[in-house]
Amino acid sequence: MIGHLSHLNYKIHSIKGRYLPLTDLKPITDNWDSFVVKDLNGASVNGTPIPVYRFGSGNKKILMWSQMHGNESTTTKGLMDFLNFLNTPSEASSQILQQCTLIVIPILNPDGAFAYTRFNKNQVDLNRDFQDFSQPESAFLKTVFDYISPDFCFNLHDQRTIFSVGSPAKPATMSFLAPSADKNCSLTPSREIAMKLIAVMNDTLRQMIPNQIGRFDDTFNNQCVGDYFQELGVPTILFEAGHYSEDYQREVSRAMVFHALFSAVNAISSESYLNYTTASYFGIPENQKEFLDLGVKHPHLVNKNIPHDTIVGIQYKEVLESNKIIFVPEFYALDQENKFSFHKIVDLAIINSDLQATVFQNIKDIVASVCV
Ligand SMILES: [Zn+2]
Numbered sequence: 529m530i531g532h533l534s535h536l537n538y539k540i541h542s543i544k545g546r547y548l549p550l551t552d553l554k555p556i557t558d559n560w561d562s563f564v565v566k567d568l569n570g571a572s573v574n575g576t577p578i579p580v581y582r583f584g585s586g587n588k589k590i591l592m593w594s595q596m597h598g599n600e601s602t603t604t605k606g607l608m609d610f611l612n613f614l615n616t617p618s619e620a621s622s623q624i625l626q627q628c629t630l631i632v633i634p635i636l637n638p639d640g641a642f643a644y645t646r647f648n649k650n651q652v653d654l655n656r657d658f659q660d661f662s663q664p665e666s667a668f669l670k671t672v673f674d675y676i677s678p679d680f681c682f683n684l685h686d687q688r689t690i691f692s693v694g695s696p697a698k699p700a701t702m703s704f705l706a707p708s709a710d711k712n713c714s715l716t717p718s719r720e721i722a723m724k725l726i727a728v729m730n731d732t733l734r735q736m737i738p739n740q741i742g743r744f745d746d747t748f749n750n751q752c753v754g755d756y757f758q759e760l761g762v763p764t765i766l767f768e769a770g771h772y773s774e775d776y777q778r779e780v781s782r783a784m785v786f787h788a789l790f791s792a793v794n795a796i797s798s799e800s801y802l803n804y805t806t807a808s809y810f811g812i813p814e815n816q817k818e819f820l821d822l823g824v825k826h827p828h829l830v831n832k833n834i835p836h837d838t839i840v841g842i843q844y845k846e847v848l849e850s851n852k853i854i855f856v857p858e859f860y861a862l863d864q865e866n867k868f869s870f871h872k873i874v875d876l877a878i879i880n881s882d883l884q885a886t887v888f889q890n891i892k893d894i895v896a897s898v899c900v
Pocket residue numbers: 597600685686
């Protein structure tokens with residue numbers, strides 16, 4: 529039995545932050561020529577090649593793709609760190625590489641990654657294109673799937689800061705889903721395997737982020753890639769990296785992705801996931817949408833139309849500026865019934881805020897302009 533790994537030993541420090549275009553992976557992937565699957569030549573709408581890599585030679589085939597949504601880079605960071613672990617000789621990595629073959633697409637939507645958008649260059653959400661296959665990126669993933677005929681699929685995403693788990697609400701730092709294979713959300717054999725693997729990951733992660741792991745809604749939609757592959761009978765897992773207190777660069781959830789990937793792949797390699805139950809999966813609480821980035825207290829000090837006990841909820845919009853993501857506050861909702869939790873509270877009655885003066889002024893201006 530192989531224990532936990534230290535993420536810091538494998539973290540690739542040149543890859544960081546939220547903006548992660550394909551070119552930022554090049555210093556690493558330039559050394560991966562021998563891992564490129566040469567038969568698979570996909571390209572984005574803009575003509576950017578979509579590289580596919582193969583690691584290991586075992587008979588358990590795992591297909592993974594990240595950044596299908598271009599602005600969801602956290603899982604790519606954790607995935608790159610995990611691949612760095614696999615490429616670093618150790619007993620743990622060689623055991624996995626003997627038992628498993630990993631086929632990996634680090635960035636499926638390079639145009640979206642470059643533009644920092646969810647969509648591809650044609651403004652299509654690739655994760656709603658798995659009946660039509662109207663886009664080259666989604667069609668290519670299906671080509672890879674058919675070529676590999678995987679035993680497991682890992683579908684890697686980021687979730688917004690709004691997702692919460694439990695009561696009192698905590699940020700959903702990682703969430704998972706074993707997507708449904710049909711409208712009745714039946715427990716098909718492939719879905720049960722996906723659930724057991726999620727139970728493995730939950731067991732690992734809850735030691736590090738207790739009460740911050742959620743389970744996504746399983747409403748069936750076979751335009752989504754996970755539901756589509758599950759319908760085809762291949763155990764498929766949706767990973768969603770989320771927010772951790774104050775960590776807008778998502779370096780904490782990146783580490784959680786690393787640990788989740790290691791524990792799942794290791795469990796596939798050793799088949800230890802077979803000892804887990806679907807009941808443990810259903811024991812993971814479902815995600816809610818209860819967290820907002822900022823709550824502003826005493827808004828009446830700058831806007832007399834807002835009752836003094838109301839909290840003004842603000843969400844950050846992520847804007848790409850000079851190759852960095854900046855977080856621009858925007859009014860979201862008035863919270864009169866304590867419906868929301870907040871990642872941070874700003875009290876307009878207290879001048880000595882730990883926010884920068886310009887940000888504090890910006891927030892005051894937003895509150896002042898709220899129409900009630
Ligand atoms: Zn996504």
